[in-house]
Amino acid sequence: MIIKLGLSALLVSSTLFATSDMSKWIRPNxxxxxxxxxxxxxxxxxxxxxxxxxxxxxxxxVSCATCHHPxxxxxxxxxxxxxxxxxxGPRNSPTVLNTAYLRKLFWDGRAKSLEQQALGPIEADVxxxxxxxxxIPKLQKIQGYVKLFNKAYPNEGxxxxxxxxxxxxxxxxxxxxxxxxxxKYAMGDKKAISKKALKGYExxxxxxxxxxxxxxxxxxxxxxxxxxxxxxxxQGKDLGRYNLKRRAAWYGVFKTPTLxxxxxxxxxxxxxxxxxxxxxxxxxxxxGRYKNGVKNKSTYIVDRHLTQTEISQxxxxxxxxxxxxxxxxxxxxxxx
Amino acid sequence: xxxxxxxxxxxxxxxxxxxxxxWVVDQKGKTFIPSKLTVxxxxxxxxxxxxxxxxxxxxxDEANEFDVGMQPTGxxxxxxxxxxxxxxxxxxxxxxxxxxxxxx
Ligand SMILES: [Cu+2]
Numbered sequence: 001m002i003i004k005l006g007l008s009a010l011l012v013s014s015t016l017f018a019t020s021d022m023s024k025w026i027r028p029n030x031x032x033x034x035x036x037x038x039x040x041x042x043x044x045x046x047x048x049x050x051x052x053x054x055x056x057x058x059x060x061x062v063s064c065a066t067c068h069h070p071x072x073x074x075x076x077x078x079x080x081x082x083x084x085x086x087x088x089g090p091r092n093s094p095t096v097l098n099t100a101y102l103r104k105l106f107w108d109g110r111a112k113s114l115e116q117q118a119l120g121p122i123e124a125d126v127x128x129x130x131x132x133x134x135x136i137p138k139l140q141k142i143q144g145y146v147k148l149f150n151k152a153y154p155n156e157g158x159x160x161x162x163x164x165x166x167x168x169x170x171x172x173x174x175x176x177x178x179x180x181x182x183x184k185y186a187m188g189d190k191k192a193i194s195k196k197a198l199k200g201y202e203x204x205x206x207x208x209x210x211x212x213x214x215x216x217x218x219x220x221x222x223x224x225x226x227x228x229x230x231x232x233x234x235q236g237k238d239l240g241r242y243n244l245k246r247r248a249a250w251y252g253v254f255k256t257p258t259l260x261x262x263x264x265x266x267x268x269x270x271x272x273x274x275x276x277x278x279x280x281x282x283x284x285x286x287x288g289r290y291k292n293g294v295k296n297k298s299t300y301i302v303d304r305h306l307t308q309t310e311i312s313q314x315x316x317x318x319x320x321x322x323x324x325x326x327x328x329x330x331x332x333x334x335x336x
Numbered sequence: 337x338x339x340x341x342x343x344x345x346x347x348x349x350x351x352x353x354x355x356x357x358x359w360v361v362d363q364k365g366k367t368f369i370p371s372k373l374t375v376x377x378x379x380x381x382x383x384x385x386x387x388x389x390x391x392x393x394x395x396x397d398e399a400n401e402f403d404v405g406m407q408p409t410g411x412x413x414x415x416x417x418x419x420x421x422x423x424x425x426x427x428x429x430x431x432x433x434x435x436x437x438x439x440x
Contacts, residue, residue: 104431212389221366222432249392249406249428299390 024216025186031100031173037115037166039173042152047171049148050164052331056135057128064121064128064168067093070328073264074175079272081127089126090238092272095265098258100173101218107254107270108241109224114169119161132161139164144335177218177260178323185320193320199310200317208285208304208314219259219321225298226252228288229269233295238271251296263322277315285311358382361435363391363407368425368435375417375439383413390429397423400439 033039050056051064067081068074074096081093091107099105099114111117121127122135139145139159146158153163182201184192193201204210215221224241234252241250254270268274274283283289287303306314356378362369364386373381383393385407394403399419407413417439425435 109431221430223366223430225429245396247394247403247428253429 022186025182027183027217028101031176033100033173034113034115037170039170040152042148043167043170044174046145046148046152047167047169049145049331049334050168051171053334055138055142055334056122056130058130062128065330067121067127068096070175070325070330073097073261073266075265077266079267089124091270092267094255094257095261096172096175097265098175098177098218098260100176102220103222104224104255108244109255110241110244114172115162115165118165118168118172132164136160136164142335148335176326178326180260180321180323182317182320183323194316196313197316197320200313200315201320203306203310203314204317208281208306208310209300210281210284210314212300213256214259220256223256224250224253225256225300226254226294226296227269227284227301228290228294228297229271229273229283230294231290232293240270248296252294253296253298259318259321261322262318277318278311281311281314281318282306285314356380360384361393362386363393363427363433366427366430366433368393368427368433371434372436373438375437377417377420377439379417381415381417381437383407383415385409385411391433392428393425393435394428395423395425397421399423400437403428 031039037043054060054063054066056063067076069076075093079092081089094107099117103112105111105114105117106120111120119132122130123132136159149159149163149167152167156163181192182197185198204214213221213223213225226240230237230252238252240252240254241247242252244250257268262268262277266275266277268277268280269283274280284301285304285306288294288297288301291303355376357376358380359373359375360382361373362384366387375381383391383404385391386409388409390406390408392404392406393413393415395401399421400415400417400423402415404413404415417437420439422436422438425437427433
């Protein structure tokens with residue numbers, strides 16, 4: 001199934017801009033889909049129901065959407081999420097927007113696909129706290145879901161861990177950014193962004209080196225960095241990707257997030273410790289919150305000697321990466 | 337008889353060494369160039385870095401496991417193919433970089 005990418009995206013063929021320096025910002029023609037989980041209407045619709053269904057959590061009060069809500073930038077607008085029970089997760093809820101384009105999911109990149117990612121939060125005690133051994137039989141008793149799973153995934157054994165993950169991933173794959181002012185600019189409408197934002201763009205790709213990591217259509221190159229948010233050697237703190245394996249390059253590193261719709265998804269960074277884009281840009285372009293003594297600080301995080309005016313220009317540019325919310329009918333009735 | 341066997345072993349070892357090849361893979365524009373390689377056991381791969389920033393090639397594949405560590409601009413690193421298992425190399429900093437190595 002081809003996902004509709006919006007009129008403006010369809011009108012511009014990618015080859016048209018192949019030689020222009022704007023080409024890398026243009027949306028890819030296709031949304032990546034795994035061979036064994038191609039998008040179909042049935043799969044997307046089923047995934048959407050599951051995504052918003054609170055019965056997937058232990059106390060039936062929390063769904064995927066609780067911490068990744070379409071009206072809250074596909075996040076939850078708090079530093080770290082409160083979920084089932086009194087606990088809070090250790091990290092800021094990352095946006096679902098454009099995750100279809102990512103090859104590593106979660107702040108530490110521990111999942112290699114949306115299918116791998118989808119079941120993690122359901123079982124996590126600080127999120128939905130619902131063991132799959134309990135959830136699968138529970139869903140199997142809901143006749144409406146049995147029918148929908150059989151339609152969406154015929155001959156895949158009905159409702160099981162795999163089909164559940166595939167369905168949720170299918171919906172998440174359709175959560176895509178819309179045409180933002182900067183997209184119009186990149187496609188030739190030179191009046192689509194202000195002079196201030198254009199100055200910011202020049203800094204973004206030049207002096208400030210933002211695009212070294214926030215690169216291409218999704219404004220991330222999928223790289224992992226320690227940007228010096230915490231002091232010293234992180235003893236007893238969140239070690240990020242290093243938790244997966246004790247690899248020197250992974251000490252205290254986290255995923256470079258997309259900047260698409262970034263105005264909708266604060267607070268920022270993996271620990272949600274930054275409220276404004278001005279502060280976020282300042283930290284990244286001035287050598288980190290902590291300048292010295294940070295073990296494995298990224299070589300990209302150095303002082304770019306920006307003025308306050310320049311920072312405000314970069315922020316003005318980042319604001320042009322926000323488009324209207326995608327069209328979405330949030331389900332209110334669920335299978336019985 | 338034992339002597340001949342020993343000589344055969346040495347000859348065999350020599351022929352392996354002589355035919356072992358070194359493959360050069362550059363890291364440029366956050367891409368491995370080439371992105372696909374077909375190699376033999378005993379071959380080596382030299383990783384170059386033509387980007388203005390560091391890379392860190394590694395594989396988690398058990399049989400050929402290696403991690404060249406932080407590799408700044410201009411520095412070269414090497415790995416040897418020890419096992420007949422094919423594997424993928426990624427960059428620990430930029431995991432969108434992918435090199436598929438087929439071992440024959
Ligand atoms: Cu790299």
